[in-house]
Amino acid sequence: MPKNLVIVESPAKARTIEKYLGRNFKVLASVGHVKDLPASSLGVDLDNDFEPKYSIIRGKKKIIDELKKVANSAENIYLAPDPDREGEAIAWHIAEELGKKNKGKIYRVLFNEITKKGIEDGIKNTGPINENRTNAQQARRILDRLVGYLVSPLLWKSLKYGLSAGRVQSVALRLLVEREEEIEKFKPEEYWLIDVTFKGGQKALLKARLEKKNGKKYRVPNGEEAEAVLAALKAGSYNVNEVIRKEVFERAPLPFITSKLQQEAARKLSFSAKRTMMLAQRLYEGIELGSEGPVGLITYMRTDSTRVSPDATNEARGYIEKQYGKEFLSKGVKGGSKKKNVQDAHEAIRPTSVAITPESVKKILDTDQYKLYKLIWDRFVSSNMADAVYDQNTIHIANGPYLLKSQGKVMKFPGFQTLYIEGVDESKEKDQEVIFDVKEGETLNPEKHDSKQMFTQPPARYSEATLVKTLEAEGIGRPSTYASIISTLIDREYANMEEKRFKPTELGRVVCSLLIANFDRIFEPKFTAGMEEDLDSVEAGELTWKGVLRDFYAKFKPELEKAEKQFSANLKIEMKCPVCEKDLTIKYGRNGNFVACTSYPECKFTSNYERLEDGSFKLVPKEEDKPSGIECEKCGKELVFKKTRFGEVLACPGYPECKNIKNYVTLPDGEIKILAAGEEIGTPCPKCEAGLTIKGGRNGMFIGCKNYPDCDFTANMEVNEQGDIIPKYDKVDENVKCEKCGKPMVLKKSRRGKFFACTGYPECKNAKSTIVLEDGTISVKE
Template structure:
């Protein structure tokens, strides 16, 4: 019989921790939350200080029984859920269900799952932190009050199935406001004029700056013509050469927000994917002889603080691999934003000595790419600044000044490892160019003068990366809420993600307008940010959570009563397609479902015909010659015959348009080490796996 029972959230975490604790400990997983508010009712007694009515989550019966059986055999229970509000709440629910004495030190917290961190945590368990629990519980009740009071109003006045959320509604408003800003934008004309010089040492380009060294705009063609006339036939002389040394500091270690942004920029990851893969790296993976080990620190954090031991290890590593001049004189300290919670460190590898290359063979492609990003960012954050030599050259011709800039890396510093990506910003390639040797007073050869017309552009639509950044800067939500918020607004059909940019739907705009007109405070950015600060104060024990709920609910009830009386029914017309319903002849309309848009007959309920929206892939079915189309299943995209159900031909890999020279079936793209390879989709035609390669994982039906 084990003396101690340890409960964590996931089996992967249980496996990693179990190997560090020894035979006296039994480690089990709760599989996340075990209790929650009921789905069938509000589940909050507003009249009794907002007392929540928790129930066991459906489907968790076997898990709870297993935990109770293990509890009977153990002398003591340790609750080791994640080190945040949500984890504290899970620990509290488990303590309640399993009759764990909450006056005892039963809570164990660690910020990385390594041998030393886990053992140290078990040497200093603590009591449950009820300030943390209250903060989580308050957020849950706030969201329940909004969702269960406001959503039914939307069902009655707008459309069934809608929902409103305290954070999600504000996120949709940001997207709607940006779209309207783009629509209202009026482009302004402006021109640039470049002088392209050819000197013996090479080519370079200077851009018109202004007249007599004063910045001057070129708003139209007449201004450009006046400039061209002024410099026509005039000598171009170098008036000034300014050389300076510029230092560039590294970015801090990742927070949840910056990790999601950078993984989107550099890896093309959705925020939800980033958090899923990061969770795997945190909970532990088998890396060969070392066994299962947590590879990164806790991934839900808005702090950039780094443990002194980790900094010391990083500095030693940098000195050995890159040289002593790559190590700053003092360990770097990064400032943390005012509203950041500093309970956790920034996201870093649990050991910098565990390089990406050393463990690559043990990780999936996504795990490796994200770990490499985190490792490089952390190592760079502890390195010396980069030094760049910058040169600015001012050239004049009859009082018209042109300016050329360039730079060269004198000492790469942290840039030898990593540089941060950017959102919606022009390339810095021109700034990086090294200019040829130029001296003051030098007369340059006649340049080629190139005028070019431009128009100002509206602000870009939000990407996942820039929306996360905006939510963080505005104080909307917390690290753990960014990814689920974006998934929710997509699922509800309030926005769509097209070419990695958010567009509001008509439904999204209608709901935002309704909320702005009737629940101005609820959808106000500043009010939502204020609530987040209040939740932080509850966590710190400085604000009463019941009082906060009373004030919020009073305002919500007043707005609901007013909206119920004054709000008229809003009719949303479905967008009509050019596809005719084969059952009744009506023009089908576009609908939003769980897996995206689909076509439905507007004659519902008399006619219930629906069909998926299909996209042809430019390849014909080898069985019946009808076009192959892209279809979406529950888990992935596949490619099937448009003649279904008469023809059931299907491919699980994307066809390229090429045909196999042996059997004339489609060639498909198959993922392989080092990239993608071209293989034949028809396995039966190549039983000996001869050239051309065949796709082993493809199961085609009705192949001749």
């Protein structure tokens, strides 16, 4: 039995580390957290100063027993989960489960990079579990539990089961909704651009734009004034008023921190924050590099420090000098300004070795891993390169009371831009890429005059990059949580992505209205940012975790008690009921949002609605039920087609007196075939070769094996060209792997729909939403 036990949270990380440590070390994985607050209760004793009631996570007892068994015979136990708050909590809970008899031989190890050097340094520099860090983590966990567990049920009662409120998630939703309201309220204003083109004495033409009138900034408000300005300019003469020539320097961006990596991957690679972090985790934990075995390619990816080790800096500078020449080296080591709440425990995100170039591993990494590794590698190497240098000249041209401006910029030395150019969120008009040789006092001859009508634009909806940027700037959440915040907004259907931008759904807007109306303080961005500062102070040892919880609950409890008595919001719209002229209000039913009369039950008017671009509402009449031509065998009325959440059915219009409902399929010739439970379809079961029959379930009709429960085959149904009912087989992406434990993921079904689940269940409970690709393949929704 090896003398030393190392415990990490990921099997992939365990394989990489064991390769470097040798035969005297055994490396085991906890597969994430082993203990947590219970799923079936609050798990926090509010009467005993917020004492948490942790329990072993379902499926983890077997893992804990294995860890105990090896730990009891080991001489040293090294706890090496990720070097952050969550990792510290995992280490703390594992130490608790290993018991007092092992306490004296337990050491906390931090691996900033999964390389031979990084692992050896970690083992040499062990320490105790950081109590302040674990306290910060459990304070965050309890805060999130209090809000989620106590507020979410209020949404279930008012709207529907399964909705969630989150301490940070709901603030992010508020940002999306408030931005949408800004867009709807925005009134575009007309203005006109006036451009004049001059002969520049070269092949290129000098272009200048009207900027000032009588020495003040000037915007032409309408076409009539634009015509008057053009007439005045044409009647006057153009003289060069001022020429400003200077060198302009553009500094290389600093190496990545977590938030900047998420933003840049969204801009340049169109990766979601969730996908970026998943890929970065794999690059950190280790990738099989042929005969070398698994190698960690990047340093730890959850950091907000731009600090870099001297060894890594020297390696990068050596590479730059050899590859590009001395003139491409930066003049000194660059560092970012010290920001508030920066956790400086880790380096910036960088390659573990500059010698492992993206091209050298391109054939080994999958496409997305390669793209992200190249982004990280390029950014880090370029951060040690010289500034880009431009020659820039600004020309001010006078004509009577008007002043025009022309700006040209030409690259003099590319510097870091040889390797890397930072992405931008909004495109700007570029300077002319030419320098004009004109002198002050010189008269210029106009080639042509142009005017162009423009309108001011509303603020843009948030993209992944700009949402992450805003969350970071406002201090809402932490970079390590942004990916889960964003994916929750999508998964809960609080927002959709339209043209790579977030648009809140009607459900999201109703949820937001309810939460703000009843918990305005708790879901206010500045309050949430203040809580993040308090958690950082707990980690720094400046505040106690229970003190932070007491302060929070003192503010939260009065709002909660009030909301539990009356949880409502003003959801009235600016339209009157067409039946009784009373106000209409938004309601939510099992089939989604609708409007209803506020005088219910006296007036039972309801209608679907559409929200227009300016935020106003349009009532959408309900579709008339389409007759089927089939007689109801119970009451003789003609069955009609009705839409339900499970699809279209045939239903009796005599409801509720007659509740006859039929499932059906449409045959190729247009004939309607009514389905009957127990009907055999004439196709053998692909599992056991017995017959297949039509069955009825809570989610509608499906095909199942007649040998159930001995055979559990099930499938949806479809009609082939011959009119036969046959099983419909999903085309499933077979390459979906669990990023937590590395095992394959399979497609499962629940009452909420299809999802991917890890085959390592119950040890690994990872699950992912699905998306249907253009070719019909069901894959993971990022």
